[in-house]
Amino acid sequence: MDAITIIRAKRDGAALTPEQIDWIVAAYTRGDVADEQMSALAMAILLNGMDRAEIARWTAAMIASGERMDFSGLPLPTADKHSTGGVGDKITLPLAPLVAACGAAVPQLSGRGLGHTGGTLDKLESIPGWRARLSGDEMLAVLRDTGAVICAAGEGLAPADRKLYALRDVTGTVESIPLIASSIMSKKIAEGTGALVLDVKVGSGAFMKTLADARELAATMVEIGTDHGVRTVALLTDMATPLGLTAGNALEVREAVEVLAGGGPRDVVELTLALAREMLDAAGLPDADPARALADGSAMDRWRRMIAAQGGDPDAPLPRAAERHTVTASESGVVTALDAYAVGLAAWRLGAGRARKEDPVQAGAGVELHAKPGDEVTAGSPLLTLHTDTEERFGPALAALGDGAVRVGPAAEAAVRPIVLDRIA
Template sequence: MDVIDVIVTKRDGGELSTAQIDWVIENYTSGAVADEQMSALNMAILLNGMDRREISDWTKAMIRSGERMDWSALDRPTTDKHSTGGVGDKITLPLSPAVAACGGAVPQLSGRGLGHTGGTLDKLESIPGWRARLSNAEMLAVLREAGSVICAAGEGLAPADRKLYALRDVTGTVESIPLIASSIMSKKIAEGTSALVLDVKTGSGAFMKTPERARELARTMVELGHDAGVDTVALLTAMDRPLGRTAGNALEVAESLEVLAGGGPADIVELTVALGREMLAAAGIYGKDPADALRDGTAMDHWRRMIIAQGGDPDAPLPVARETHTVTAPASGVLTRLDALAVGVAAWRLGAGRARKEDPVSAGAGITWHAVPGDRVEAGRPLFTLHADEPVRFERALQALEDACEIVPDGVPRLLPLIIERIVP
């Protein structure tokens, strides 16, 4: 088989055969197909798309490029959640132990933040001693001890995707829905979970800015899960405003602990419970409700066991930024808009995020907002608190926030519903 024939087939709008897809993924992973050739194929896919069979074959080929994890030794069904990312999205932190407290096993392979979106591993690494990198045997041991594990994906999981992801990032092909969907689902299916719930976000702070694009991505991923024998559903959720009241690593851990203690922001609790119920139903687990696990302390018990099992100290003080800066409300009225992207960029500039994967992050940096859309605010009262280790960072963060909010004397917010739609096979 010849890579030029594969490129030309897709360039001219044709369908790639299963054999062509298997060959090109195998040979790209091994290095026989060059980056510039795969770049051309990626661009052809971006421009001409793929049908369902092609995307399914592409995903299966990426899964076969590495190992597929096996949790059959566990005495409970596995179920997992994946979010497409946003600002203040700390849902995984209370969700995984809450589902574990209800009888599920949650093998959660998570990532790091890039740009304005936060990363679950960065948040958890603000806990002293906590380890993100575990062997498969260590993951199994943590699952048996705590019912949930949150860690980094190993090198052997879908190595084809790791190469393709880096290539897409530098060739302008990130936006292709077939390539996004296969990237996410190859890792999640290889993870070995029997059930999967997708949290696909839309709005200014999300990768998919419009509900239409987010819906297309969600449907594509649900179909891929179904084709691979993994019970998969998706919730389309809002990211036109940030979630909760904080964006930043240790700040979001502290807010998650409030939720695990039975309190916390209403939107975080609502989404945690909704996703938890979907995860349990997809795995065929019925009985205890995630809302009860948050209220009665059992979710917190599982959290503590998970953190300890991964080397962390759940009682240690969380890092705090050295400097803070308060932004006050310029007028009195109703906060009708709080832009998720602006808040995320501000948190990034304060040191909570990174521009490149190898950049360090500040555990204590980030932003707290003291009002959410629909709240009344008073002129001169705190609206934001900025947290940073170097005060020089405040100026650029303030620039990002210049048009982040709108205050109207008697305004009414125009927001997407928190949970927009449920998508099933």
């Protein structure tokens, strides 16, 4: 085997053999294949694609590059959720304890925010004392005690993906659907869950801007999961407008707790319940009632236990930003559009996100929404409140919002889309 032959094969549109895929992924992980060679192959894959067998084998090779977690010793079925990322997407926070309260174990490995999309671990780290990094034994202990754990993936999980992801980011090959799908699924399958629900976001605040691209990605990931024996289903969900009424870290934790307390924004509750039902059905618990678990306080109890088990204080006050600035409506009417990307970019510039993985974030920074599409507003009423510890960040955040992030007009022009746009299984 040699890298040049494999690069030429994919460059010329051929399907790679299982042996070629196994060799190149393992050799790249070891350092025997140079970055420039893997860059060339990644570009050839972006341009010429991969068939289902190639994608399944590529995913398997990335899984084989590291360790696999095993939860077969748990007395409960396991189910997990993965979101492709969006603005105000705090769904994992209420979802994991909710599904645990209904009888499934939820081993949720999550990530950090980068750019305009938020990260689950950043949000949870705004809770005093909470720890994202757990050993394998600690993760299993939290699962046994509370039924749910949200933590960072260990270094040994799919190391080939970590190396290839960094390379794709600087070589213009991030958009390759076979590489996106295998990146996501290699980590999720290595995680060892028995069932997986994918939340594929669609719209301005999402990576996938169109339904057609989102369907292709979702179908590819569902096929990978099926080919590896994981019961997998995908929901395509709207990300033209931010989820809920907050985009930030501590701001979103507060909103998630409101949902667990039986309140919270309607769209957050709707999507949380939709994903919970899919997870429970995939885990073999179709008769469980997540709405009841929200109403009777059992989901909140799981949340408190889960946070405490990872060193957090569920009763501690959450951080609040030192500075605030409110944006008001210039006219009366109905909010016709609220651009998710602009809100996410503003939250990032306020300090809620990072430009590089090593950058710090402000726990209290972000954007609070006072109106969503379809809501009536009057001239002078608040539309958005910006939160930051650094007053000079208001200017760049306001520039991100520009003149078109929130549009007010006649009710007939309001663009209100359903939360769940499609389902692929």
